[in-house]
Amino acid sequence: MGPRLKLFLPLILFAMLAVTLFRGLSLDPGEMPSALIDQPLPAFSLPRLGQSGLLSEADVIGQPALLNVWATWCISCRVEHPYLQQLAAQGIPIFGLNYKDDDQAAQRWLDELGNPYRFNIADREGTLGLDLGVYGAPETYLLDAGGVVRYRHVGVVDDKVWQTILAPKYMALNTGSGAP
Amino acid sequence: MTVLRALLVACAMLLAGRALALIETYEFSSPELEARYQQLSEELRCPKCQNQNIADSNAPIAQDLRKLLHHQLELGATDEEILDYMVVRYGEFVRYRPRFGGTTVVLWLAPVLLLLVGILVLTRMLRSPPKTGLSGTESLSAQEQVRLRSLLDKAGRDS
Numbered sequence: 001m002g003p004r005l006k007l008f009l010p011l012i013l014f015a016m017l018a019v020t021l022f023r024g025l026s027l028d029p030g031e032m033p034s035a036l037i038d039q040p041l042p043a044f045s046l047p048r049l050g051q052s053g054l055l056s057e058a059d060v061i062g063q064p065a066l067l068n069v070w071a072t073w074c075i076s077c078r079v080e081h082p083y084l085q086q087l088a089a090q091g092i093p094i095f096g097l098n099y100k101d102d103d104q105a106a107q108r109w110l111d112e113l114g115n116p117y118r119f120n121i122a123d124r125e126g127t128l129g130l131d132l133g134v135y136g137a138p139e140t141y142l143l144d145a146g147g148v149v150r151y152r153h154v155g156v157v158d159d160k161v162w163q164t165i166l167a168p169k170y171m172a173l174n175t176g177s178g179a180p
Numbered sequence: 181m182t183v184l185r186a187l188l189v190a191c192a193m194l195l196a197g198r199a200l201a202l203i204e205t206y207e208f209s210s211p212e213l214e215a216r217y218q219q220l221s222e223e224l225r226c227p228k229c230q231n232q233n234i235a236d237s238n239a240p241i242a243q244d245l246r247k248l249l250h251h252q253l254e255l256g257a258t259d260e261e262i263l264d265y266m267v268v269r270y271g272e273f274v275r276y277r278p279r280f281g282g283t284t285v286v287l288w289l290a291p292v293l294l295l296l297v298g299i300l301v302l303t304r305m306l307r308s309p310p311k312t313g314l315s316g317t318e319s320l321s322a323q324e325q326v327r328l329r330s331l332l333d334k335a336g337r338d339s
Contacts, residue, residue, distance in 0.1 A: 030230060035271035100240075126244060133269040135227035135241045 034141075034152035035133050041067070041147045042131035049098050049120035050107050059119070061147040064173035065093040066140055066166075068117070068157075069129065071101040072109045074137040080156040081113050087162065088116035092170070096120035099129045099137050142166060144173045204243070206250045213253050220249055220262060223277060227270050 036042075041057045048055050060067065068084060070077040088094050096117035098106045103122055110120075123129055132141070135154075142151040151169050153161060208214040221235035226242040234242040234249070245266070252262050263275060272278040280288050320328065 032227065032230075032271065032273050035267070035269055130244065130248070131269060133227070133271070135270070 032154070034149065036141075036149045037151070039149055041141075041143060041149060042128065044121070044123075044128045044131070046128060047122045049096070049103060049122040050110075051119075055119065055121050057147055060095050060143060061145070063093055063145050064170055065095055065118075065143050066170075067095045067097055067143055069097045069099045069132075069134050069137050069139040069141075071099045071137050072105040073101065074099075076156050077138045078113075080138050080158070081116070083156075083158055083162070084116040085114050087157075093118055097128060097132075097134075098122050099134060100124065100126040140166070142169055142173070204246070206246075208250075209254060216259065217249060217253055220253075220259060221246055223275060224249070224263075224266060225274050225276050227274060233276065 041060065043057050045054050045056050047053070066087070068080075070080070084094055094116050096119070098120045100123065103124070106120065106122070110117075121128065126134075132139075133152075138156060140153045140157050141149050142153075144150050150173065151166070153166060155161075157166065206217070208217065218235070222233050224234045224245060226232045226234050226237040226239055226245070228239040228241045229237045232242070234245045249262065252265070257265075266274045267279075272282075272284055278284040278287065
């Protein structure tokens, strides 16, 4: 190493450090990609909310869809609810996973606030939630036509999240081959 | 003195009550299982509150995971099976000691690499001769020797 280059070493090191740390400013340390990405939805057999009969993973297969994890004890879910109804009105298939909730309270919620879901899986003990790696509600999973998990969004789905993150992925699943 | 002692006892009781209220207790069929429960619940990270392990966190998901851990231990699952089960659902993220490989390679190797760089820099600094001050390799020319001697002699006479 020439003496001239050595002189610039601190500057070079500083520049590298600055770039690394600057990049760190825009990263979300809480972001945790789902372990299920590109894996099929875990098998389940759970009651259908408000009706008799059991639901299984086969019931959500057939078209790209959203699987929304919600509960009546979840305050953010109430914030998210009107937007889900907008999406449902646009014809986007949304399945509900009623997570660790009371069936009657959940049914009352749907009667009062409207029902954006094709159907709701009543996961009273949170077993499917556990298999999915759910760690809080609301969470929204994007499934492809084959029932494979393509994306997981943690937190409220609003217009910004839908327009910037979910909609492009959903459209790609509908038009293209479905492969990422 | 008795008042002070009573106060201390009251404080201790309050603290004990609080500790019990925070974390539920489980019955184990053997002390060995209980030890493994302690160890695993300290190694598993709470997915919701990311700077706590599931033993310390009181988030609902941590409670669920503790319940599951107890259940699996009593069913006779090995540590490896339990950790695999958690990793399949929550990713390597859920372990405070992630497995070596894939995205965790950098995490595991960075300290060793940094240590090596440090040693390299240190040995280079120690080996190279200091730049400033007199070094042993330089010697005075004959003329300088004569001048030095005359100066020393002069100093000797003056004192």
